[in-house]
Amino acid sequence: MGTNDFLKVLPEMVTFVRVAEVGSFSAAAGMLGLTPSAVSRQVARLEKVLQVQLIVRTTRQLRLTEPGIEAFVRCSELVKAAQDTMAMAQQYASAPRGLVRISAPKAFARHVLHPHLLSFLHRHPDVDVQLIVSDRDVDPVREGVDLVVRLTQDPPQGLAARPLMDVQTLLCATPAYLARGEAIGHPHDLVSHSCLSLGEHERDNHWRFRRGDEDAEVVVHGRYVANHSEIRLEGVLAGLGIGCLPDFMARQALDEGTVVRVLPEWAFQSTYQGRACVLYPPNRFMVPKCRVLIDHLAEALAAPHLADGRRPGHG
Structure with missing residues (x-):
C-alpha cells in the first residue's frame, strides 16, 4: 500500500469506527446519515484496501476480528484527533485567544502603540501580545509576524491594510x-x-x-x-x-x-509621515485574536487622514 493510500479511505475508517462502536450497520448508518448498504460497502472497501477482514458478520451480531480490534484502536485515535482539531479550531474561531505578534517602528511603538496595547491586554485576558520594535520593513509572511504597523501610502502587494492614523x-x-x-x-x-x-x-x-x-x-x-x-x-x-x-x-x-x-x-516634507496602517496577509478566516487587536487599535487611533500624498518613512 502506498504512503498516501490512506487518504482514499479516511471516510471508510470513520464509518468502520462507528460500526464497531454501536455493533450494527443499521445503527451506524443512522448516525452517519447513510443507508445500511452504503455503510456495508464502505467497510468492505476498507477491508479490501487493508487486505484483512475487520468484521465477522453473522445474522445476529457483528464481531471484530483480531486485526479488526487493532484497526479499531488506531482508527479511533484518528477520529478523536480529527474531533479535537475541530474543537480547537472552533475555540480559536469563536473567541479571541492565543499570541499575537505585532511589529512597529521604534518611536511609534513606544509612544503610540504601547499604551493602547496595555489597555488591550486588560480587555482581552486570553490574548497575549509580542511587540517587535524595529524600524526596518518586517515581512509578516516570511518572518511569521501576525500584524505589521507601517507608515505607508501604498501597502505592499499581497498584504491587506487597515488605516490607523495619520502622522506628520x-x-x-x-x-x-x-x-x-x-x-x-x-x-x-x-x-x-x-x-x-x-x-x-x-x-x-x-x-x-x-x-x-x-x-x-x-x-x-x-x-x-x-x-x-x-x-x-x-x-x-x-x-x-x-x-x-x-x-x-x-x-x-x-x-x-x-x-x-x-x-x-x-x-x-519629511520621510517620517503619511498613513500609519496595520498590514497583514489577507485571510477570510482571520482569527479573532488578530481581528480584535486591529479593531482596538483602529478605534483608539482613528484620526482624519492626510490630504496630501507625502511619502512615509522612519524617524
Missing part, C-alpha cells in the same frame, strides 16, 4: 529659544538657527517645505544630530534649537506649552 512631521522649539534668536517667517530664515536633524542620510539636513504651490529647501545646521525622535525632543526642550519631530512625539509638549510650532503654515 512638525518643527518645534521652546519659546525661550525663539525669543533670543532672529525671527522666523520663511524657511530660509532657519539658516541662522541651530536645528536638530535626523542624520541618517546625507541629505537629512536639507529641509524641504511646501506652502500651497510654493516649495522651499534650506540646508540647516545644528550642534546636535540624532536619529531618535525622543532624543531630539529632549534636545529641543533643553533649548538646543529647532527640531523636526513626529506630531505624536511633540503633542504633549505642545499641549503643555513647553514647545511651540515653527513655520506652522508650511508643510515640512
